[in-house]
Amino acid sequence: MTRQTGRQRETGPRETVPGLADGRPSVRLRAALAAGTAPDPGYVEHLVARCAVEPDFSVREMLTWALTRHPADRTVPTLVAEVRAPGAQARAQAWHTLSKIGDRRAWPAVTPAALADPDDEAARSAWRAAVTLVPADAAGPLATLLSGQLGRGPRETRRSLSRALIALGEAMDAPLRAALTDPDPRVRAHAIATERLARDPESGFDSAIEEARRVVALGPTDGSER
Secondary structure, three states, rough: OOEEOOOOOOOOHOOOOOOOOOHHHHHHHHHHHHHHHHOHHHHHHHHHHOOOOOOHHHHHHHHHHHHHHHHHHHHHHHHHHHHHOOOOOHHHHHHHHHHHHHHHHHHHHHHHHHHHOOOOHHHHHHHHHHHHHHOOOHHHHHHHHHHHHOOOOOHHHHHHHHHHHOHHHHHHHHHHHHOOOOOOOHHHHHHHHHHHHHHHHHOHHHHHHHHHHHHHHHOOOOOOOO
């Protein structure tokens, strides 16, 4: 069916992505691939909606790839709205996709609340997007906000935060020094580990965090043990 809206516009089949809701991951994967191979603005909302519920990691990655193939003018506003969705997976995948698109028009969506998302996966995705999208003059304030999450969560969450801080370069130095005297030993250990990992990326996060814990166990640090 077609209708006139100033110019001929197709509706119907081209605005859906057949197969995205199929019970078989292989079919959903092919559907996402097809949507990215032949982009259509009508696909964007369907792809974003599927990201929120798709259980298969490989399919989610293909959905993200398909979205990167569409014009940013169409995808970025939809994804920015999605980072405020009630579902944690929707938020996480929207941030992940925005980080892949890399369009800095999404930067205003990086709020303190987003960086402190109660869901670890959504927070990690927001951190990665933030360091990709941050303007040069906002790196310092971003580092301060990120340092407020030091000591949070399990290993993968802490490692993601360390990587995000390190990606900010010198902007992380002042908030990291402040964290070295935090009363919470978890925060101090994470700050020490991040600092050491920045100096020696080959050491690995696990090694850095174990060494940091030993330093914290010996007593408060004034930042001189570097």
